[in-house]
Amino acid sequence: MTSNGAKMNKDNTVVVAGAGLMGTGIAHAFAVAGYATTLVDIDQAALTRAQTGIGKILDDGVRLGKLAEDVAAASKQRLSTATDIAEAARGAALLIETVLEKLAVKLAVIKAAEPVLAAGAIVATNTSALSVTEIAREATDASRVVGMHFFNPVHKMKLVEIVRGLATSDETVAETRAYCEAIAKTSIIVNEAPGLTTSRMSAMAGNEAMYMLMEGTATAEDIDTAHRLGFNHPLGPLELGDVTGWDTRLSVLRYLHQTLGEKFRPCPLIVKMVAAGRYGRKTGAGVYEYRDGQKVPNSGLKAGVL
Numbered sequence: 124m125t126s127n128g129a130k131m132n133k134d135n136t137v138v139v140a141g142a143g144l145m146g147t148g149i150a151h152a153f154a155v156a157g158y159a160t161t162l163v164d165i166d167q168a169a170l171t172r173a174q175t176g177i178g179k180i181l182d183d184g185v186r187l188g189k190l191a192e193d194v195a196a197a198s199k200q201r202l203s204t205a206t207d208i209a210e211a212a213r214g215a216a217l218l219i220e221t222v223l224e225k226l227a228v229k230l231a232v233i234k235a236a237e238p239v240l241a242a243g244a245i246v247a248t249n250t251s252a253l254s255v256t257e258i259a260r261e262a263t264d265a266s267r268v269v270g271m272h273f274f275n276p277v278h279k280m281k282l283v284e285i286v287r288g289l290a291t292s293d294e295t296v297a298e299t300r301a302y303c304e305a306i307a308k309t310s311i312i313v314n315e316a317p318g319l320t321t322s323r324m325s326a327m328a329g330n331e332a333m334y335m336l337m338e339g340t341a342t343a344e345d346i347d348t349a350h351r352l353g354f355n356h357p358l359g360p361l362e363l364g365d366v367t368g369w370d371t372r373l374s375v376l377r378y379l380h381q382t383l384g385e386k387f388r389p390c391p392l393i394v395k396m397v398a399a400g401r402y403g404r405k406t407g408a409g410v411y412e413y414r415d416g417q418k419v420p421n422s423g424l425k426a427g428v429l
C-alpha cells in the first residue's frame with residue numbers, strides 16, 4: 124500500500140468542524156464514501172439541523188433510486204456529532220474546518236484540534252477567500268495545511284479547488300487529491316491567489332455583464348440568454364449575481380480590485396444597486412425583481428434607472 128493509501132484508510136476518522144451549510148454537505152460526502160465522520164459545532168441546534176439535513180439527502184437518494192437502502196443506513200451509522208473539538212479531533216486523519224469566514228475563529232479551531240490529530244494528519248480549510256498561508260500560521264506543521272474549497276450544494280457540485288499555501292507540501296496536495304477522488308469529487312490545484320480560479324472568473328464575468336447593462340449593449344434578459352445558450356451556462360451572470368447577492372459580489376470585487384488591480388474595479392451600477400438595497404433574490408430585487416421567490420418575467424433593470 125502506498126503512503127497515500129495508508130492515510131486514506133477508511134477506518135480513519137474525518138472531522139468536519141462547523142455544521143453550517145457547507146459542513147453539512149462535506150460531512151455527508153465523507154460519510155457516504157465510507158469514512159467514519161464526526162461533525163463538530165459549538166451550536167447543538169446546528170448539529171441537529173445538519174443531521175436532519177444529511178438524513179434527508181440520504182433518504183431522497185434512496186427514494187430516487189440513486190442509493191441503496193443499506194448504504195444510506197450505514198452512512199447514517201458512520202456519522203456522529205460533537206461539541207468539543209479537542210475531544211472529537213483526537214486521532215483523526217483529516218480535519219476540515221468550515222466554520223465562519225473569520226480568521227480568528229478558524230485559527231482557534233486549528234489551534235485546539237491540531238495537537239490531538241493523528242501523526243501526519245491533514246488540516247484542510249474550506250475558506251472562500253482567506254489566505255491558507257495565514258491560516259497555517261497557528262499550525263505546528265504548516266506543510267500539512269491545505270485549502271479544500273467545496274461548492275454549494277456539496278452533494279451536487281463536483282468541484283473541489285485544492286489550494287496550496289506557501290508551505291503546503293507536495294505530499295499533502297497528493298493526499299488531499301486522493302481524498303477528493305474517494306468522495307467522488309474532481310479536484311483542481313490552485314496556488315494561493317485572491318479569488319482562486321472560480322470566484323475570480325465569476326466576479327469578472329458578473330462585473331463585465333453589469334458594464335454591458337450600464338452601457339446599454341443589451342437588455343439584462345438578453346445578456347443572460349447569451350450566456351445560457353451561447354456558453355451552455357446554467358445561469359447567466361446577472362441571474363447568478365442575484366443568487367449570490369450583489370452585496371457579497373461587491374465585497375469580493377473590492378478585495379480583488381485591491382489585490383489584483385484595475386481590471387477588477389467594481390462597475391458603478393453594482394455600487395448604485397447595493398446603495399439602493401437591491402442585493403438580489405434575498406431582498407426581493409436585484410437586476411431582476413422577485414415575487415414569492417420567483418423571478419418576475421421581463422423585470423430586468425433598465426440601465427440608468429437607479
Ligand SMILES: NC(=O)c1ccc[n+]([C@@H]2O[C@H](COP(=O)([O-])OP(=O)(O)OC[C@H]3O[C@@H](n4cnc5c(N)ncnc54)[C@H](O)[C@@H]3O)[C@@H](O)[C@H]2O)c1
Pocket residue numbers: 140141142143144145146163164165166169208221222223224225228231232249250251252272273274275
Ligand atoms: N456558503 C457557500 O456557498 C460557501 C462555499 C464555499 C466555501 N464556503 C466557506 O465555508 C465556510 C462555512 O460557510 P457556511 O456557509 O457553511 O457558514 P454557516 O454560517 O452556514 O456555518 C458556519 C458554522 O460554524 C459554526 N461555528 C462557529 N464557530 C465555531 C467553532 N469555534 N467551532 C465549531 N463550529 C463553529 C457555526 O455555529 C455555524 O454552524 C466559510 O469559511 C465560507 O467562506 C462557503
